[in-house]
Each structure stands twice: as C-alpha cells, then as structure tokens.
C-alpha cells in the first residue's frame with residue numbers, strides 16, 4: 001500500500017473517499033467547510049441524528065462533485081480522545097472503506113493531538129488494521145478487497161514533523177507485517193532451518209550481523225536445554241544470533257522460537273493444537289525488531305537471540321524424569337516436556353551474558369497460565385528491576401501494546417525446587433506464569449531484565465481488536481520501539 005501526504009487545499013485533493021472525524025459535541029471548526037463540500041448533507045445527517053459523532057460510528061455520504069465520498073467517523077467525547085482512540089478509529093475507517101470495495105482513500109489529520117503523534121497513530125491504525133495473510137490461497141483471490149493507496153491530509157506548518165512521523169510509522173508497521181507473516185506461515189514451512197535462512201537473508205538485506213549456531217556448536221557450548229528439546233524432531237535446531245552495532249549501550253532481545261510445540265512426550269490435547277505454529281512468535285518479534293532498529297539507525301548496539309527448534313515426541317525425544325545441564329552449568333529435572341520454552345530460553349539467556357548487555361528482554365508464548373490471568377489484552381511482565389519495569393509499562397501504554405507487571409518474589413522458587421537437580425522445569429498448576437519466570441531468572445545475570453509472556457497477545461482468532469486481524473499480531477515490536485525511542489528521556 002502506497003502512503004502519501006497531502007498538504008494543499010482540499011479542493012485540489014483527488015480521492016475516492018475522504019475520511020473526516022467529528023466529536024460528539026460537533027465543535028470542529030471545519031464543520032461548515034465540509035457542509036459546503038457536501039452540499040448541505042453534513043448538517044442534514046447531524047440534524048436528523050443519522051450521524052451522532054459517537055465513538056466508532058461511521059457514515060458514508062455519496063457526493064456529486066470531484067470528491068466522490070465523504071466518510072464521517074465519530075471520535076466520541078473530545079476530552080476522551082487520545083492516541084489509542086486515534087489509532088482505533090483510523091483502523092475502523094480503513095476497514096470500512098476497504099469493505100466497500102474502495103481501493104484508495106484519504107484521512108484528514110485529527111485535531112487536538114500534536115501533529116506528530118496524530119500522524120503516527122493514523123498511519124499505524126490504517127496499516128495494522130488492513131493487514132491480510134493470503135499467501136496460501138489459490139481460489140477467490142479476485143474477491144479479496146484491498147486498499148492500494150492511502151493519503152494523510154494535513155494543514156498547518158508541521159509538514160516535516162508529520163512526514164517524519166509517517167516514515168517512522170511505516171518502518172515499524174512494515175516490521176510488524178513481517179513478524180505477522182512469519183507467525184502466520186505454517187510449521188511445515190517455517191522450520192528452524194527456514195528461520196535460520198530467513199535470518200541470514202534479512203541480515204544481508206538490512207545490513208546487520210547474523211550467526212547461526214548448529215548442533216555441534218551447541219554441544220560445545222553445553223546448551224543442554226536446546227539439545228534436549230530438539231531431540232524428538234527430525235529438524236535440526238538452530239540458534240540464531242543477530243547483532244546490530246549502532247552504539248555502545250547494549251540491548252539484548254531474546255525470543256522463543258519453537259516452530260511447532262506438540263508438547264513432546266507430555267503430548268498436548270488435539271483441541272487447538274494447530275495454534276502451536278505460533279509458538280515461535282517471540283522469535284519472530286526479534287526478527288522484526290532487528291529490521292526496525294537497523295532501518296531507523298538507532299544509536300544502540302542491539303543483539304537478538306532466537307533459539308529455534310521443534311518440540312516433537314520422536315523416538316529420541318527427551319522424557320519426563322530426564323536431567324539436563326544448561327550453558328551456565330545449572331541442572332534441571334524435566335517434569336513436563338511441554339514446559340520446553342523455558343529450557344531453550346535458559347540457554348539463550350545464559351548465552352546473552354557474553355554480550356555484556358545493559359538490558360535483556362525476552363519474549364515468549366510461555367504459559368497458558370498467563371492467558372488465564374490476563375486474557376488477550378495485556379501481556380505479562382516479570383522483571384528484576386522496578387525502574388526498568390515502569391519504563392516498559394509506560395512504553396506499553398504509549399504504544400498500545402499493554403503489559404502488566406506480575407510478582408517475582410524469591411519465595412516462588414519453592415515451586416521449582418527439585419530433589420535430584422538444581423531446579424525442575426514445572427511445578428504445580430498454581431502460579432504457573434510466575435514459576436516459569438522464576439525458572440528463567442536462574443539464567444539471568446543482567447540487572448535490567450524483563451520477561452514478557454505473550455501467550456495471550458501473540459495471536460488472535462477473533463476480530464475483537466480492529467488493529468489485529470486474524471492470526472499473528474506481531475505484539476512486542478511497537479512496545480520495544482517505543483521503549484527505545486523514549487529510552488534517554490526521563
């Protein structure tokens with residue numbers, strides 16, 4: 001989709017549909033302008049209450065002039081309008097226009113928010129909501145409705161600022177599209193080797209470093225978690241290492257890359273097992289972050305680690321009762337082979353130490369317990385630093401990717417105490433999301449560490465959130481890009 005900025009007079013705008021937002025109070029100064037453009041239709045539908053300005057309401061008016069359609073969208077109460085609503089209403093308008101079969105439209109920039117943020121949110125809302133994944137369809141392709149071009153209409157003197165916002169939003173939403181595509185592709189395509197090849201491809205294209213560790217390297221490094229989990233699959237494990245050097249301060253991002261999780265010998269029930277192709281979502285986020293960070297040339301060193309493997313119950317699979325040894329020398333007793341994410345992350349978090357990072361964040365579709373706690377709205381945040389946590393929570397609120405901090409008290413360690421090894425990989429059902437985090441903490445030495453459990457937010461099968469159509473959501477990219485953007489401000 002082409003995205004343009006239009007800064008001239010409205011009379012000169014050529015568009016199939018012009019989207020304009022109105023508050024419930026109809027206090028917009030421009031209302032008369034649109035009434036004139038529409039030959040009195042705007043005031044007519046307001047008077048008849050066909051259009052009330054209530055948040056989320058959309059009404060399309062057919063016009064006779066050069067401008068073919070005016071799409072009125074309700075912004076709700078002026079005092080309640082903010083970045084979240086700007087994003088959401090832009091998405092709703094875009095989906096509405098697309099569903100009418102209109103392939104090109106324009107949106108007038110919302111008032112009352114600073115122009116940079118407004119432009120950023122409109123582009124974000126439009127792009128995120130119009131995402132589609134049709135790579136594997138061979139039929140009905142002609143019936144798929146798409147938008148090819150979208151124009152942001154702005155007046156005032158902030159064109160440079162607005163243009164910057166558009167460009168930045170496009171880079172980040174393109175990265176989200178990339179992550180969603182990777183998530184949505186099935187596990188018979190996205191194998192550990194596929195991820196490794198793709199990692200090398202994006203590293204060459206976007207100019208950062210990429211190294212892939214093979215089984216023999218993992219053996220040398222004593223990565224017992226990776227080796228154990230991968231044993232039940234014919235696909236060999238790959239440990240992907242990205243490195244972008246834009247500065248000294250080092251961020252290390254780690255993402256769980258289980259390309260399919262059957263549960264292993266502790267086999268999952270069949271119901272919804274197809275969702276387990278999404279168990280590499282954390283890893284996919286790291287790919288997207290590397291692309292966005294390198295394109296925006298952020299002044300940091302960014303290391304991305306993706307331990308990639310399948311978890312299958314093959315003849316050589318690891319078993320409950322096994323004891324394994326990790327890269328940092330610690331041992332764990334396997335209670336449940338479906339608690340495999342923490343095993344590969346254990347090795348990856350231990351490996352992150354060699355980069356001497358200032359902060360480490362891991363993303364993982366780790367526990368069903370986290371979904372029970374927080375549903376699909378918030379991801380779970382676990383951290384060893386209050387200050388770092390508040391920065392992350394704030395970045396979540398500002399980016400629209402919400403995270404909620406959960407406890408990580410030392411006493412929870414009781415849950416993962418083993419009689420025969422240093423720790424065990426699964427406790428009782430109680431506090432399942434927390435005990436997983438407590439397990440990960442055993443592998444972390446960095447003073448600023450956060451574990452983000454995205455089991456509930458990584459993908460969706462309903463259309464409750466207009467910004468996240470069916471499938472992978474790419475959750476995490478916008479959150480971290482916001483964190484990095486605001487990192488140096490207090």
Ligand SMILES: [Zn+2]
Pocket residue numbers: 261263311337338339340341
């Ligand atoms: Zn599992």
